[in-house]
Amino acid sequence: xxxxxxxxxxxxxxxxxxxxxxxxxxxxxxxxxxxxxxxxxxxxxxxxxxxxxxxxxxxxxxxxxxxxx
Numbered sequence: 279x280x281x282x283x284x285x286x287x288x289x290x291x292x293x294x295x296x297x298x299x300x301x302x303x304x305x306x307x308x309x310x311x312x313x314x315x316x317x318x319x320x321x322x323x324x325x326x327x328x329x330x331x332x333x334x335x336x337x338x339x340x341x342x343x344x345x346x347x
């Protein structure tokens with residue numbers, strides 16, 4: 279229901295919250311580790327990964343890119 283009520287096309291904030299707080303957050307007890315997980319997921323859950331087919335998850339030269347459809 280939470281995702282269905284979103285006004286944006288892809289609710290990245292909600293997805294980040296569900297993955298970082300609900301999924302991993304239940305297993306991670308340290309608040310600094312939870313904050314790190316949320317920050318790391320921002321590299322993967324963002325509009326640029328959808329808009330830019332050449333988006334890289336690592337510095338230039340690395341082969342970690344968005345898979346083609």
